[in-house]
Amino acid sequence: MNSSNPKYDTALNNYNQKIADAAAEDMVLNMGPQHPSTHGVLRLELITDGEIVKEVIPHLGYLHRCFEKHAESLTYQQTIPFTDRMDYLASMNNSHAFVMGVERMLGIDKDIPKRVEYIRVLVCELNRIGSHLIAIGTYGIDIGAFTPFLWCFRDREHIMGMLEWASGSRMLYNYIWVGGLFYDLPVGFEERCREFVDYFKPKMVELNQLLTDNKIFIDRTANIGVLPLDVAINYGCSGPMLRGSGLKWDLRRIDNYSAYPELEFDVPVGKGEMGAIGDCWDRYKVRVDEIEQSLRIIEQCLNRLQKELKRSPDFDPRAKMPRKTIPKAQDYYVRCEGARGELGFYFMADGKSEIPARVKARAPSFSNLSVLPEIAKGVMIADLVAIIGSIDIVLGEVDR
Amino acid sequence: MIFEDIKLLLTEKFGPGVIVGEETGGLQPALLIEPGQIASVCLELRNNPKTYFDFLSSLTGVDYGPEAMRFGVVYHLASIPYKTQLTLKVSAENDRDLNNLPSFPSINAVYRTADWHEREAYDLIGIFFEGHPDLRRILLPDDWEGFPLRKDYKTAEFYKGIKID
Numbered sequence: 232m233n234s235s236n237p238k239y240d241t242a243l244n245n246y247n248q249k250i251a252d253a254a255a256e257d258m259v260l261n262m263g264p265q266h267p268s269t270h271g272v273l274r275l276e277l278i279t280d281g282e283i284v285k286e287v288i289p290h291l292g293y294l295h296r297c298f299e300k301h302a303e304s305l306t307y308q309q310t311i312p313f314t315d316r317m318d319y320l321a322s323m324n325n326s327h328a329f330v331m332g333v334e335r336m337l338g339i340d341k342d343i344p345k346r347v348e349y350i351r352v353l354v355c356e357l358n359r360i361g362s363h364l365i366a367i368g369t370y371g372i373d374i375g376a377f378t379p380f381l382w383c384f385r386d387r388e389h390i391m392g393m394l395e396w397a398s399g400s401r402m403l404y405n406y407i408w409v410g411g412l413f414y415d416l417p418v419g420f421e422e423r424c425r426e427f428v429d430y431f432k433p434k435m436v437e438l439n440q441l442l443t444d445n446k447i448f449i450d451r452t453a454n455i456g457v458l459p460l461d462v463a464i465n466y467g468c469s470g471p472m473l474r475g476s477g478l479k480w481d482l483r484r485i486d487n488y489s490a491y492p493e494l495e496f497d498v499p500v501g502k503g504e505m506g507a508i509g510d511c512w513d514r515y516k517v518r519v520d521e522i523e524q525s526l527r528i529i530e531q532c533l534n535r536l537q538k539e540l541k542r543s544p545d546f547d548p549r550a551k552m553p554r555k556t557i558p559k560a561q562d563y564y565v566r567c568e569g570a571r572g573e574l575g576f577y578f579m580a581d582g583k584s585e586i587p588a589r590v591k592a593r594a595p596s597f598s599n600l601s602v603l604p605e606i607a608k609g610v611m612i613a614d615l616v617a618i619i620g621s622i623d624i625v626l627g628e629v630d631r
Numbered sequence: 632m633i634f635e636d637i638k639l640l641l642t643e644k645f646g647p648g649v650i651v652g653e654e655t656g657g658l659q660p661a662l663l664i665e666p667g668q669i670a671s672v673c674l675e676l677r678n679n680p681k682t683y684f685d686f687l688s689s690l691t692g693v694d695y696g697p698e699a700m701r702f703g704v705v706y707h708l709a710s711i712p713y714k715t716q717l718t719l720k721v722s723a724e725n726d727r728d729l730n731n732l733p734s735f736p737s738i739n740a741v742y743r744t745a746d747w748h749e750r751e752a753y754d755l756i757g758i759f760f761e762g763h764p765d766l767r768r769i770l771l772p773d774d775w776e777g778f779p780l781r782k783d784y785k786t787a788e789f790y791k792g793i794k795i796d
Contacts, residue, residue, distance in 0.1 A: 236732075243767050292770035295771065465685075466744055480711060593688060601744070
C-alpha cells in the first residue's frame with residue numbers, strides 16, 4: 232500500500248498471514264480466473280482439506296472497466312452503451328433501469344408513449360429469456376450435461392437474431408434511450424416474434440424432460456448449496472437467488488414500473504420440491520419457470536402491439552426525447568428487476584450539467600456472489616462448481 | 632411507516648442529535664444521520680417491528696469534491712414486509728490526505744451486504760470503515776495507489792513500471 236498509516240494495511244496483512252498459515256497445514260487452491268466453471272474471470276482461492284472446501288475467498292476485479300468513473304465524465308445519453316456492458320447477457324434490462332431513473336429525474340416518465348413502454352418490456356423479456364437460457368445451459372455443462380447447453384444456445388440464437396434485427400447489434404444493443412427508443416421495431420418483428428414463441432414453447436418441454444427431471448441432475452443439485460431465506464436477505468441477494476429461497480419478491484410486481492402493472496404473470500418461487508428450500512435445484516427451477524412467465528408477458532405485449540398500439544406511419548419513438556438531459560439537482564435511486572435481481576442505479580445530479588456528479592451501479596450479481604463464502608463452507612469441490620453455476624453470475628456486472 | 636414517523640422514532644430512541652438534517656427536495660427524501668450512530672440507527676431500523684428495513688439495497692461512497700472537502704456514504708434501505716424504501720446519509724469533513732482517510736462506522740454487523748459494498752467504497756473512494764473485519768481492496772489490485780473515484784484523482788501513468796496507455 233501507499234499509505235504510511237498501518238491501520239489501512241491490517242486487513243491485507245491478516246489475509247496474507249491466513250493464506251501462509253493455510254498453505255502450511257492445508258492446501259490453497261486457485262480456481263480461476265481462467266476456469267470455465269467460474270463463468271468468466273472470477274478467481275476463487277480455496278482453502279481445502281482434501282476434497283472438502285474449508286473456506287472460499289473470492290477475488291474480483293479482473294473485468295473492472297471503471298463504469299462509475301466513465302459515467303462521471305459522460306452525459307446521461309452517452310452512458311447508456313456503458314450500461315449495456317455491465318450485464319452483457321441482459322443488456323436491455325440494464326439500459327431500461329438506467330433510462331427509467333433518468334426519465335423520473337427529468338419528470339417525463341409519465342409522458343412516454345404506451346407503444347414505447349410495451350416495446351421496452353417486450354425486448355427486456357426477450358433478453359431475460361436469452362439470459363436465463365445461458366444460465367440453464369451453462370449450468371448443465373457445469374454439472375456434466377452437454378446437450379442442454381447446445382439446445383439452449385440454439386434457441387437463444389433466435390432471440391439474438393431478433394434483437395439484432397431491431398437494434399443492429401447482437402448483444403450490446405443501445406436500443407432503449409432516454410425518452411424513447413433508437414427506432415421503432417422493424418416491420419414484421421411482431422409476426423416473427425410470435426413465430427418464435429410458438430416454436431419455443433415445445434422446446435421448453437423438451438428442455439424440462441432433459442434436465443429438470445434428470446436423475447443425475449437432481450442428485451447433483453438437490454440439497455446442495457442451501458441458502459436460508461434470512462441469510463439471503465441479510466446478504467442482499469435478489470432475483471432468482473432470493474426467490475429460490477422461497478420469498479415472492481419481484482420488483483416488477485413490487486414497484487409496478489413501466490408496462491408491468493398491465494400485464495399478467497406469476498412470480499415463481501422455490502418450493503423445495505427435490506430437496507430443501509433454497510438449494511441449487513430450486514434456483515434452477517425458478518429460472519425455468521421465469522422463462523415461461525416471460526413468454527406469457529411477451530404474448531400479451533404482442534397482442535397489444537398488434538392491436539390497440541399498432542404501428543402507424545407517424546409514430547416517432549424519439550418524439551419525447553429531451554433536447555437537453557439536465558435533471559434538477561437531486562439524488563435518485565432507481566431499482567428494477569434485471570435478469571439476475573435488483574439492478575439499481577444511484578444518481579447524483581447537480582442540476583447544472585448533463586453529466587451526473589456521481590453514478591453508482593448496484594449490480595445484482597455483486598451481492599449474490601458475496602454470499603458464496605457463506606454457503607460454500609464445508610462442501611466438496613465438485614459441489615462448489617454446482618453452487619457457483621446456480622448463482623448465475625455475470626462478471627461484467629460484478630466488476631463493472 | 633412514512634418519513635416523519637421514522638424521524639420521530641429515531642429521535643425518541645437516540646435523542647434529537649441523531650438526525651443532523653434532511654433532504655426533502657427531490658423525489659426520495661433522505662435523512663442525514665450523525666456519523667457515529669449510523670450502525671445503531673441501522674440496527675434499530677432493521678429490528679424495530681414498525682420499520683423492518685431488513686434489506687440493504689445499496690451502499691455508495693461519495694466524494695463531494697475538492698472545494699467541499701467532504702466525504703459521505705449513502706445507504707439505501709428497503710423493507711421487504713412493508714415494501715418501503717429509505718435513504719440515509721452520513722458525511723464528514725476531511726483534508727483529503729491519503730494518510731488520513733475519512734472514517735465511518737461499518738454496518739457490516741447489521742447487513743452483510745455492506746461487507747463487499749464497504750470494501751468497494753474503500754477501494755474506489757478511500758473511505759475507511761471502522762470495525763470492518765476484512766477491509767481490503769476488492770476491484771483493484773492490492774498494490775494500487777490512490778483512489779480512482781476521488782474527484783482529484785490523477786490517472787496513473789505507470790503500474791509497476793509498465794506504462795499505461
